Amino acid sequence: MAASIARLRQAHFGYHRIMIAAAPDDAVAAVAAAIGEPARARILCALLDGRARTSTELATIADVTPPTASAHLQRLRAHELVDRVVQGKHRYYALHRPEVATALEALSVVAGNRAPAFAPRTPAALRSARTCYDHLAGTLGVALYDRFTARRWLTIPARPDGAIDLTPAGQSAFGALGIDVDALRNLRRRFAYPCLDWSERRPHLGGALAAGLLDVMRRRRWLAQDLDSRVVRVTASGARELARRFGVVARRMN
Numbered sequence: 001m002a003a004s005i006a007r008l009r010q011a012h013f014g015y016h017r018i019m020i021a022a023a024p025d026d027a028v029a030a031v032a033a034a035i036g037e038p039a040r041a042r043i044l045c046a047l048l049d050g051r052a053r054t055s056t057e058l059a060t061i062a063d064v065t066p067p068t069a070s071a072h073l074q075r076l077r078a079h080e081l082v083d084r085v086v087q088g089k090h091r092y093y094a095l096h097r098p099e100v101a102t103a104l105e106a107l108s109v110v111a112g113n114r115a116p117a118f119a120p121r122t123p124a125a126l127r128s129a130r131t132c133y134d135h136l137a138g139t140l141g142v143a144l145y146d147r148f149t150a151r152r153w154l155t156i157p158a159r160p161d162g163a164i165d166l167t168p169a170g171q172s173a174f175g176a177l178g179i180d181v182d183a184l185r186n187l188r189r190r191f192a193y194p195c196l197d198w199s200e201r202r203p204h205l206g207g208a209l210a211a212g213l214l215d216v217m218r219r220r221r222w223l224a225q226d227l228d229s230r231v232v233r234v235t236a237s238g239a240r241e242l243a244r245r246f247g248v249v250a251r252r253m254n
Contacts, residue, residue: 034079035107039064040072044081044095044104051201052085052092087196122199128251129223130230132204134211136223137197140234140242140250141204144213145194147246148205157194164192166209174209177216177245184208 035041039062046053046061053061059069073093076082081100085092095101120127129140136144148154153170157163166174166181174181185191187208195206205213217223222238225231234242234250242248 031079031081034075034081035104037072039068040076043069043072043076043093044100045108047082047093047095048101048104048108050095050101052094052196053201054090054092058093085196087198090198092196092201120199125231125233126229127199129232129234131214131225131232132195132197132206132230134214135195135204135206136210136214136217136232137195137199137204139200140248142197142200142202143248143250144242144246145203145205147248154192154205161190162193163190164194166192174213177213179209179212179216181209181212184212 035044042062043058046058055069055073056066058073059066062069062072064072073082073084077084080096082093083096085094095104127138129136129138131137132141135141145154148170151169151173152167153173155165155167171181185208190207192205192207192209194203195210196202197204204210214223217238218225220237220241221235222241223232224235226233239250242250
């Protein structure tokens with residue numbers, strides 16, 4: 001009898017060891033189920049281009065009602081597949097991390113599908129370059145943010161509020177432009193953070209640092225502000241300086 005009980009206990013604990021070992025597979029299955037629902041798959045594939053979208057836009061893409069899209073997004077957030085980005089009164093959704101995009105791209109290759117292209121409806125001049133409060137936005141603003149990140153002038157956002165800072169190389173580069181970085185740090189406002197661009201749906205640089213950069217560009221007449229709109233236009237000298245200093249090719253708008 002004792003031997004039988006011992007064998008039963010051994011089998012019981014062996015079973016639970018198998019279940020514990022299988023736990024990662026259960027997690028994979030749960031994520032796969034979240035991705036596998038057609039409407040949620042369409043939502044995720046729509047975000048593969050790296051741009052954020054509203055729940056209303058995603059509802060249209062997924063061909064579901066807005067309440068249904070909200071429920072799908074809630075589940076995707078629960079599995080850490082998407083993030084919600086709050087920008088003023090708006091709520092945008094984007095992929096949680098690059099690994100999610102990598103997994104989706106791999107699945108798309110297997111399925112033979114391609115993600116739909118992002119089709120902005122913003123007027124060309126406004127999309128090209130404009131002010132976002134007191135800093136630069138639009139295609140040019142996003143391109144500059146990408147270059148600052150690629151050159152490792154900015155730290156990767158790690159804090160819950162998304163705040164970023166300058167690396168030593170970035171401190172030197174912005175200082176060389178005539179920007180008093182230390183003075184900007186002492187202002188009673190956020191120093192620097194990624195601000196989601198509403199036309200590009202990707203981040204441009206926001207905060208005191210971005211305001212200082214725009215001020216320098218205006219004073220050096222690299223950019224000319226339209227009098228009756230938020231549009232800013234790249235001047236001939238501005239195009240040269242943006243290419244020389246940052247490696248950004250700026251398209252001039254007439």
